[in-house]
Amino acid sequence: MSSPNDKGVPPEHRPMAKDDNKEDLIFDGMLFAVNDETGPVLRLNISSLSEREAITTAIHGITAIGLGEDRNRGLFGPIPVPYNTDYRALIYVFYVESETSKDPLIQGKGQFCGLFFIFKKDMIRYIANVYSMLESLLNMYQENYLLKEDQLQNDTIQYIYDDLITNLKLKPKTRVFRVNDGITVEFEDGTVKLGNEITFLISEKNKIFHYYFPKNLENDKKDHAMKILEHILKSEYQNSYESKKISSKKAFENLLKKNDITIIN
Numbered sequence: 001m002s003s004p005n006d007k008g009v010p011p012e013h014r015p016m017a018k019d020d021n022k023e024d025l026i027f028d029g030m031l032f033a034v035n036d037e038t039g040p041v042l043r044l045n046i047s048s049l050s051e052r053e054a055i056t057t058a059i060h061g062i063t064a065i066g067l068g069e070d071r072n073r074g075l076f077g078p079i080p081v082p083y084n085t086d087y088r089a090l091i092y093v094f095y096v097e098s099e100t101s102k103d104p105l106i107q108g109k110g111q112f113c114g115l116f117f118i119f120k121k122d123m124i125r126y127i128a129n130v131y132s133m134l135e136s137l138l139n140m141y142q143e144n145y146l147l148k149e150d151q152l153q154n155d156t157i158q159y160i161y162d163d164l165i166t167n168l169k170l171k172p173k174t175r176v177f178r179v180n181d182g183i184t185v186e187f188e189d190g191t192v193k194l195g196n197e198i199t200f201l202i203s204e205k206n207k208i209f210h211y212y213f214p215k216n217l218e219n220d221k222k223d224h225a226m227k228i229l230e231h232i233l234k235s236e237y238q239n240s241y242e243s244k245k246i247s248s249k250k251a252f253e254n255l256l257k258k259n260d261i262t263i264i265n
Contacts, residue, residue: 024170026126028087030161031116033058034152035066044154046161047118049084056082061091062114073142075135078124088124090117092138098149111149115157122240123170130168137164172204174259177232179225191262194253198225201255202232202241209233209243212252 029047031054033040040062045054057079065076073094081087095110115138119127141160145151176187179198192199198221201210211229213222233239246252256263 025165026119026123026130026168026170027161027165028118028120030118030157031058031089031114032152032154032157033062033114033116035062035112035114040066043152044157046158049081049087049118053081053084053087057089057116057118058114061089061116062112065091065093065114066112073139075131075138078119078127081118086120087118088121090119090127090134091115092117092135092142094142094146096146096149096152100149113146113152115160122238124238125236126170134164134168137167173202174204174261175202176200176256176261177202179228182224184228187261190260191264192256194249194256194263198222199252200229200232201252201259201261202237203259207237207241209237209241210246210252210255211243212246212249214249 029045029049031042031047031049032044033042035041040059042051042055042058045051047054049057060082061077061079064079073092075090075092077090078088079091081089092115094113096113098111117134141164145156145160176192177200178185178187178192179200187193196214198214198217199212202208203210209229209232211225213225229243233241233243246255253263
């Protein structure tokens with residue numbers, strides 16, 4: 001990690017984090033806002049949100065968190081993005097020392113600030129997996145770069161985002177589930193025991209949910225399995241994945257092998 005000067009991170013010290021391949025990025029961009037004497041103010045929008053969407057997100061987030069729990073800093077959310085149902089936001093809030101404000105509250109406690117991390121709603125599963133790591137990284141950035149008012153430079157905020165996305169890359173998985181007697185088991189080690197059970201394969205890279213039903217399976221078991229499938233699609237992937245039925249056991253075995261899943265007896 002680079003060493004900043006007193007007023008932020010010099011551009012020449014920034015990592016080469018930006019690249020043209022956005023497929024492995026968890027976040028779509030970031031907003032930076034502060035709460036000054038006039039209320040929440042959007043300082044920076046480096047996301048695909050429109051100015052209207054960004055401003056209302058900043059106002060709602062700063063107001064909600066600022067009036068909520070009394071914490072000096074921390075990560076909150078996800079929260080909705082107003083006027084855009086495709087996106088969600090995480091908010092990291094913190095205080096910085098202020099020598100210019102005439103507001104007694106800001107002089108005493110510091111200026112309230114928020115970093116808003118914007119992501120598509122179908123990324124919620126990945127966000128949950130990196131939530132603790134994200135908060136730890138943000139605490140480290142804040143302690144090093146965001147302590148005083150004059151450090152709130154756009155270059156510094158951009159540096160933090162660029163450095164962050166190099167540490168939090170999207171790693172799509174291939175997940176395999178088996179449903180037997182109403183019990184759902186996920187195989188975590190790249191192997192699967194393929195018998196006469198209902199089996200699902202989720203390709204996060206291709207955003208496809210494959211499923212195989214053995215022949216002569218009772219309709220009530222099929223219905224129960226479909227409810228499980230629909231619940232996973234909705235709760236973990238926001239119904240953004242395509243579902244495909246595999247017609248034969250042999251075809252499903254080939255699909256497993258193609259995805260480097262070992263079939264055990």
